[in-house]
Amino acid sequence: xxxxxxxxxxxxxxxxxxxxxxxxxxxxxxxxxxxxxxxxxxxxxxxxxxxxxxxxxxxxxxxxxxxxxxxxxxxxxxxxxxxxxxxxxxxxxxxxxxxxxxxxxxxxxxxxxxxxxxxxxxxxxxxxxxxxxxxxxxxxxxxxxxxxxxxxxxxxxxxxxxxxxxxxxxx
Numbered sequence: 001x002x003x004x005x006x007x008x009x010x011x012x013x014x015x016x017x018x019x020x021x022x023x024x025x026x027x028x029x030x031x032x033x034x035x036x037x038x039x040x041x042x043x044x045x046x047x048x049x050x051x052x053x054x055x056x057x058x059x060x061x062x063x064x065x066x067x068x069x070x071x072x073x074x075x076x077x078x079x080x081x082x083x084x085x086x087x088x089x090x091x092x093x094x095x096x097x098x099x100x101x102x103x104x105x106x107x108x109x110x111x112x113x114x115x116x117x118x119x120x121x122x123x124x125x126x127x128x129x130x131x132x133x134x135x136x137x138x139x140x141x142x143x144x145x146x147x148x149x150x151x152x153x154x155x156x157x158x159x160x161x162x163x164x165x166x167x168x169x170x171x
Contacts, residue, residue, distance in 0.1 A: 014114075038090070055071060083125070
């Protein structure tokens with residue numbers, strides 16, 4: 001599987017943030033995967049028990065090793081703007097991305113991937129075009145969302161707030 005850093009610099013995939021159950025997840029749109037995948041940790045965050053079915057997929061990795069994937073989540077709603085694009089996601093221990101949307105999902109929604117402009121265009125259930133503009137990452141982001149910060153603080157983590165001003169500006 002391609003790492004997030006490789007994806008950001010490859011010029012052959014689009015990455016960004018999509019929402020599932022109103023929660024943000026790092027998504028990779030890639031034609032190098034025949035199927036779509038969701039990380040094990042994301043399945044716990046989303047509580048997808050309602051969509052879980054037993055499966056028996058054998059996933060071949062770039063190093064030619066084969067990994068057994070035994071869980072599939074059917075019709076997981078993936079939101080893009082006001083449209084929803086359900087997908088069947090195979091549980092896999094992804095490290096850098098939360099979700100990989102592969103050819104099966106991309107084909108279902110007539111995706112056009114524009115790597116130059118870092119954009120994915122899909123056709124929704126009404127036949128309308130929906131565009132997703134991905135992220136170009138030069139370096140990994142070291143910030144987190146306010147929701148994530150709040151959750152970590154509630155769990156007892158220590159946090160610091162920094163506010164900077166320009167003291168040499170006009171008076």
